[in-house]
Amino acid sequence: MRSRTSGLGLLLISPAMLLLAIFFFTPALLTGVFSFTNMSSSTGISGGAYVVTPNLLKALSARGMQPATIEALEEASYSVDADGLAAARAADVDPAFLDEIEARYAGRAYATDSDFLAALKDLPSRPRRIRDLKLAMEPFTKSVLNVRFATEELARTAIAERVAGISDDEMATLLSESYTGWVWTTENFGKLFAGHETWRIIANTIFYVATTLTLFNVTLGLFLAVTTFYLPKKLGAIFTVIWLLPRITPVVLYAIMWKWFTWDDGFVAVLAGELGLPSFNYMKGSVTSAWTIVIMVNGFIGASFGMILFSGALRSIPIQQLWASEVDGATRWQQVRYIILPQLRWPILFVTSYQTLSLLTSYQEIWLTTNGGPGSTTTVWALESFRTALFNYSGSLQYGLGAAMALLLVAVGLMLSIIYLRLFRFGELVTQPKIEF
Numbered sequence: 434m435r436s437r438t439s440g441l442g443l444l445l446i447s448p449a450m451l452l453l454a455i456f457f458f459t460p461a462l463l464t465g466v467f468s469f470t471n472m473s474s475s476t477g478i479s480g481g482a483y484v485v486t487p488n489l490l491k492a493l494s495a496r497g498m499q500p501a502t503i504e505a506l507e508e509a510s511y512s513v514d515a516d517g518l519a520a521a522r523a524a525d526v527d528p529a530f531l532d533e534i535e536a537r538y539a540g541r542a543y544a545t546d547s548d549f550l551a552a553l554k555d556l557p558s559r560p561r562r563i564r565d566l567k568l569a570m571e572p573f574t575k576s577v578l579n580v581r582f583a584t585e586e587l588a589r590t591a592i593a594e595r596v597a598g599i600s601d602d603e604m605a606t607l608l609s610e611s612y613t614g615w616v617w618t619t620e621n622f623g624k625l626f627a628g629h630e631t632w633r634i635i636a637n638t639i640f641y642v643a644t645t646l647t648l649f650n651v652t653l654g655l656f657l658a659v660t661t662f663y664l665p666k667k668l669g670a671i672f673t674v675i676w677l678l679p680r681i682t683p684v685v686l687y688a689i690m691w692k693w694f695t696w697d698d699g700f701v702a703v704l705a706g707e708l709g710l711p712s713f714n715y716m717k718g719s720v721t722s723a724w725t726i727v728i729m730v731n732g733f734i735g736a737s738f739g740m741i742l743f744s745g746a747l748r749s750i751p752i753q754q755l756w757a758s759e760v761d762g763a764t765r766w767q768q769v770r771y772i773i774l775p776q777l778r779w780p781i782l783f784v785t786s787y788q789t790l791s792l793l794t795s796y797q798e799i800w801l802t803t804n805g806g807p808g809s810t811t812t813v814w815a816l817e818s819f820r821t822a823l824f825n826y827s828g829s830l831q832y833g834l835g836a837a838m839a840l841l842l843v844a845v846g847l848m849l850s851i852i853y854l855r856l857f858r859f860g861e862l863v864t865q866p867k868i869e870f
Contacts, residue, residue: 461843463836464836464839464843465836466836467832467833467836468622468833468836468839468840469617469618469619469621469833470615470616470617470618470832470833470836471615471616471618471620471621471833472615472831472832472833472836473829473830473831473832473833473834474829474830474831474832475613475829476613476614476615477613477614477615478615478832479614481612481613481614481615482581482582482583482612482613482614483581483582483584483585483587483588483608483611483612483613484579484580484581484611484613485506485577485578485579485580485588485607485611486578486579486611487507487578487579489610489611490503490506490507490578492610493606493607493610498606499603502599502603505595505596505597506577506578506592506595506596506607507578508544508576508595509546509574509575509576509578510542510543510544510545510574510575510576511542511546511548511570511573511574511575512541512542512573512575513534513535513538513539513540513541513542513573514539514540517572517573518531518534518535520572520573521534521569521572521573523572524568524569524571524572526568526572527558527560527569529558530556530559530560530569533556533557533558534553534556537556538552546567546570549570549573550566550567550570553566553569553570554566576595577591577592581613585608585612588607588608588611589604589608592604592607592608615833618833621833621834621836621837622837622841624834625834625837625838625841630809630812633809634809634812634813634814634817635814637810637812637813637814638793638813638814638815640724641724641727641728641731641792641811642789642792642793644728645728645731645735646735646785646788646789646792648728648732649728649729649731649732649733649735649736650732650735650736650738650739650784650785650792651781651784651785651788653732653736653739654735654736654737654738654739654742654743654784655739655743655781657672657673657676657736657737657740657743658739658740658742658743658744658746658747659743659769660672661673661740661744662744662747662748663765673740673744676733676736676737676740677737677741678737679733679734679736679737680734680737680738684797684798684801685801687730687734687798688730688801688802691716691726691730691802692716692802695714695715695716695722695726696714697713697714699715701715702714702715716802716803717803717806718807719807720810720811723803723807723810724810724811726802726803727798727799727802727811730798730799730802731792731795731798731799734798735788735791738784739784739788742780742784743777743780743781743784746777746779746780747773747777750772750773750776754772755768755772758771758772781857782853782854782857782859785853785857786849786850786853786854789846789849789850789853790846790849790850793814793842793845793846793849794815794842794846795815796813796815796816796818796819799811799812799813799816800816800819805817805820814838814841814842815842817838818835818838818839818842819835821834821835821838822834822835822836822838822839
């Protein structure tokens, strides 16, 4: 009977486990995998090719590659062979002109475009315009510049034919630098801490998480819960519904409301002007006001979440304890300090841990309001990760670097969770109560 019950339980829970694997474990695993690649919008997510470009040669020349090697790679030659003739036919070059080229110059090679151009000018069916004649020359071009080689071997062969006696080191550098696909690497983590903005973003994140968590998510949430607990039931219910509005309002609408409230012609700016105070865009006008708005926007959402959990926990405290304390002459503050807070250790631990992880990964409210500004003064780690991997104005997305940033964020969240468990003495919270009979 027990085995049949266990089997039924596994069957019922299997859809939830499948969804958990698809929507949680798989993205987490892929993030870890991508963080060890240089994958980006330029490399794509599939395999790449080998392409030597003029810009690449300029970069390699600046890094000390031999001038003779650079010159040989930049030069183009022309060869009248079967491949060139086929490419010319595919490019709709005049068939009569191609027949003359094949009849007179088949198998010949020309070192420069001027030599090949002079040879073509001798043919009766040649195009009369120089521009058309040069277009007809292109299919016969033999060059490694801007040519996509599908495999390393094809690229190696073409480069070796173009540059006689190229060294193994130069060949390895060319093949490595010309590859357009992604490769496995650990350089992402080095890049993160080499950038001059990294430490500022880390400081921003610590300030944002610590301030919002302390002032709003835990402290204000607990204050609201205790306040509504002592209010008359109907009044407390109304008060609770009002404080739930930031959480139940769609985030885009919520951000628009804050913009209307704080922008140049918003309520705060108009009121400040009427009172003779500085009137400006309080959302982006200064670093102090921007941080104030960012913390308040996220803080009110977190405070409502904490209020819900703490209110439920407060109602689970035996009311007889509070009655007995009142008989002994305890004040409201003494009830909160000696009866309520000690019995809310578990909810406080949960809210602190959960909201820390939530704030570490939170960026949408900042993105929709200050967008990390002014400048990058309110840019946090999660927002920078989102911009790096999924959204920026230049369109150059770096999936691997963004995934590395997200992976570090997960590691920090796990570390903080362990610290919280030890700080709140989790072992004592889950031990069996000692009840005397």
